[in-house]
Amino acid sequence: MRLTFHEPRFLTSATEPSQYPHTHLPEIAIIGRSNVGKSSLLNHLFRHRGLAKTSRVPGKTRLINFFCIDNQLVFVDLPGYGFAKKQDEGWGSMIETYLTQREHLRLILFLLDSRHEPSELDKQMAAWLQHLHFRTIVVLTKVDKLTKSERTRHPGMILKIFGEQLPPYVEYSSTHNEGRNELIALIGKNL
Numbered sequence: 001m002r003l004t005f006h007e008p009r010f011l012t013s014a015t016e017p018s019q020y021p022h023t024h025l026p027e028i029a030i031i032g033r034s035n036v037g038k039s040s041l042l043n044h045l046f047r048h049r050g051l052a053k054t055s056r057v058p059g060k061t062r063l064i065n066f067f068c069i070d071n072q073l074v075f076v077d078l079p080g081y082g083f084a085k086k087q088d089e090g091w092g093s094m095i096e097t098y099l100t101q102r103e104h105l106r107l108i109l110f111l112l113d114s115r116h117e118p119s120e121l122d123k124q125m126a127a128w129l130q131h132l133h134f135r136t137i138v139v140l141t142k143v144d145k146l147t148k149s150e151r152t153r154h155p156g157m158i159l160k161i162f163g164e165q166l167p168p169y170v171e172y173s174s175t176h177n178e179g180r181n182e183l184i185a186l187i188g189k190n191l
């Protein structure tokens with residue numbers, strides 16, 4: 001699929017299926033813990049500062065946010081996990097419902113903070129995505145904070161949670177403009 005990425009547009013926010021938009025475009029969901037850089041990635045991909053809200057306060061996005069690009073694709077900014085136990089209670093069912101019921105969902109962008117070892121929740125999420133046979137691209141965020149030698153650990157880090165088969169992955173920095181073209185190409189290839 002040839003992707004253009006010209007005109008992004010916010011569609012709607014939802015907590016349950018009756019509120020999902022009635023689109024028939026292929027959909028891509030963005031998953032990762034709170035503060036990993038999901039909204040920043042979307043804004044950077046869209047070249048639109050502030051379309052997806054970013055925050056220094058972890059755990060602020062409690063809604064599923066839908067965006068459309070060029071009437072070609074829908075991107076879905078899912079609420080992050082691993083912030084506060086209490087707030088996470090509704091998270092599980094909201095995300096599970098979305099992942100298991102959304103027919104047009106084609107691809108997952110699974111974000112991992114490149115600076116940290118994956119958490120237990122990251123591992124559980126990876127196992128679950130594999131169990132459900134989702135096509136997944138791993139995005140290592142905030143690589144601007146790493147040295148070149150630290151980056152060589154990345155394939156090993158991903159293998160630790162995805163088992164023997166290394167999924168496609170890209171090293172990304174929204175602040176230092178790295179990984180965008182590579183990610184768009186990978187998305188096109190995997191749709």
Ligand SMILES: Nc1nc2c(ncn2[C@@H]2O[C@H](COP(=O)(O)OP(=O)(O)O)[C@@H](O)[C@H]2O)c(=O)[nH]1
Nearest residue numbers: 034035036037038039040054055142173174175
């Ligand atoms: N250095 C650096 N900081 C980033 C990057 N992406 C996001 N951040 C910061 O990480 C914090 C959380 O980002 P956000 O996109 O709101 O994360 P979300 O909770 O996953 O949506 C914000 O303070 C961002 O400025 C990046 O590529 N590099």
Ligand SMILES: [Mg+2]
Nearest residue numbers: 038039053061
């Ligand atoms: Mg966010």
